[in-house]
Amino acid sequence: MDKQAKKITIELLKLPVRIRDIRDIDKLNIDGFNRGTKKPFHKYVEIFINEFFTHKNVFLVIARHEKKGIIGEGRVVGKSTMYIRTLDDGRKVGWVDQVVTEKKFRKIGIGKQLEEMCCKIASEMECEEIDLSNSPEKENSVFWVKQGYKKRNTVMYRKKLNLRKSKDKKKF
Numbered sequence: 001m002d003k004q005a006k007k008i009t010i011e012l013l014k015l016p017v018r019i020r021d022i023r024d025i026d027k028l029n030i031d032g033f034n035r036g037t038k039k040p041f042h043k044y045v046e047i048f049i050n051e052f053f054t055h056k057n058v059f060l061v062i063a064r065h066e067k068k069g070i071i072g073e074g075r076v077v078g079k080s081t082m083y084i085r086t087l088d089d090g091r092k093v094g095w096v097d098q099v100v101t102e103k104k105f106r107k108i109g110i111g112k113q114l115e116e117m118c119c120k121i122a123s124e125m126e127c128e129e130i131d132l133s134n135s136p137e138k139e140n141s142v143f144w145v146k147q148g149y150k151k152r153n154t155v156m157y158r159k160k161l162n163l164r165k166s167k168d169k170k171k172f
């Protein structure tokens with residue numbers, strides 16, 4: 001195993017969450033997707049905590065690098081989100097999303113370990129399968145095929161919504 005890979009632990013992000021972990025996660029999104037938070041940081045922290053720790057079907061898996069030999073103390077150098085959806089026929093399906101590893105830690109097995117942890121969660125949550133989306137031009141589709149994913153014959157669509165005006169009453 002790569003020397004750096006030995007210094008990595010894969011874990012679920014749990015409360016109490018460290019602010020610096022949320023900063024690392026934001027940096028990873030910039031690093032991997034060119035898409036960091038556009039919200040003021042305190043607002044991002046609030047959303048983060050509300051979403052990841054109050055919904056039983058949402059999991060954030062992180063890869064933490066050890067700090068000065070102390071495992072569990074270091075930076076977050078990779079992460080993945082796992083959502084569990086229940087379809088209206090009762091089947092459960094996992095959705096793996098936003099997987100990214102820090103550039104200098106790539107190709108040493110961290111992405112694979114993050115995906116394995118997501119699979120474990122999905123299996124424990126009784127999912128039959130896991131879906132994901134990946135742009136066709138992305139060279140990392142090899143990564144997904146290596147983890148056992150097969151290309152589906154479906155196309156994803158997206159509709160942009162106007163942000164709700166704050167004066168509108170919340171109904172949902």
Ligand SMILES: CC(C)(COP(=O)(O)OP(=O)(O)OC[C@H]1O[C@@H](n2cnc3c(N)ncnc32)[C@H](O)[C@@H]1OP(=O)(O)O)[C@@H](O)C(=O)NCCC(=O)NCCS
Pocket residue numbers: 031032033098099100101102105106107108109110111112113133134135138139140141142143146
């Ligand atoms: C895709 C990504 C998460 C892979 O992470 P990683 O930590 O480098 O992956 P691993 O080291 O665990 O790689 C596992 C296997 O996939 C292969 N692999 C990883 N990335 C690859 C790539 N871009 N092209 C070809 N093969 C790749 C590795 O060589 C390894 O192969 P092996 O098992 O035969 O040794 C990482 O490249 C990344 O963060 N990319 C930017 C963000 C992104 O696009 N995420 C995916 C969104 S759908």
